[in-house]
């Protein structure tokens with residue numbers, strides 16, 4: 001009977017947050033610098049409200065300053081751009097996160113492109129994406145960074161492994177693929193037009209699913225011993241109306257074959273916010289030209 005390593009994102013993000021808090025404390029003690037994260041929420045989408053509050057709470061718990069801007073859904077694009085420019089110019093703000101999605105009347109790309117690349121802690125600005133592509137040092141989007149940390153935590157050296165990434169979005173699929181390439185994996189990016197997905201997945205030593213289709217990846221798509229990272233978050237309706245979160249991978253079947261696997265919820269999800277704190281710390285250090293404060297790029301080992 002196969003017993004895979006269950007990759008516990010909550011435990012892992014706890015380790016990461018402890019390391020971040022230690023670095024924030026060192027930054028404050030040595031340089032009197034406190035990283036500041038500005039979060040901007042437009043409208044009252046309940047899920048977005050939960051995400052933003054959680055980001056603020058995590059920033060504060062790590063010893064950072066958190067500046068929240070709640071704007072009504074009717075906010076114009078011009079007013080939102082004006083706020084972004086104000087935050088760009090504010091030296092107490094090191095990172096700017098505009099919670100997505102934005103209301104339909106606002107061009108999301110115009111807003112992302114207006115964020116100063118040095119403060120782009122979501123890693124979505126074209127300059128951040130371009131730097132990642134060029135192999136330079138960049139603020140990497142948070143979910144992909146979390147995926148790589150989880151993978152390298154269970155397999156520190158993945159050079160030469162075949163990694164298959166399902167999904168090619170700018171938010172997840174493309175940056176995950178580039179990060180895996182930077183780790184010297186041989187990467188195949190798959191998408192909705194890929195032919196014979198099951199066979200391709202069966203050749204993967206590392207499989208990252210970021211599709212948004214509940215349990216699309218079946219147990220017999222998994223190579224025995226593979227590392228399976230399930231990014232998908234799909235909400236299935238339940239009689240009590242609360243809904244149930246499930247991933248893109250059929251977890252029960254895949255865990256009978258995989259060597260290591262993330263559950264949903266409790267896998268990739270908790271890492272995303274912790275990685276936002278990594279980026280905020282990194283942005284603060286860069287803006288102050290500080291190079292001797294540790295920025296965790298890997299998960300700290302279990303003590």
Ligand code: NDP
Pocket residue numbers: 143166167168169170171172173190191192193194197210211212213231232233234268269272
């Ligand atoms: P997108 O909808 O932007 O992209 C989905 C990708 O999956 C596309 O590239 C699409 O291909 C591909 N795809 C769709 N159907 C198939 C199929 N049948 N076979 C193969 N590929 C397919 O989604 P995101 O990348 O933004 O998000 C993916 C999932 O990750 C979602 O469930 C989202 O909720 C979750 N997510 C989780 C986060 C976390 O913190 N855990 C953070 C961000 C996202 P094509 O390009 O050809 O259309």
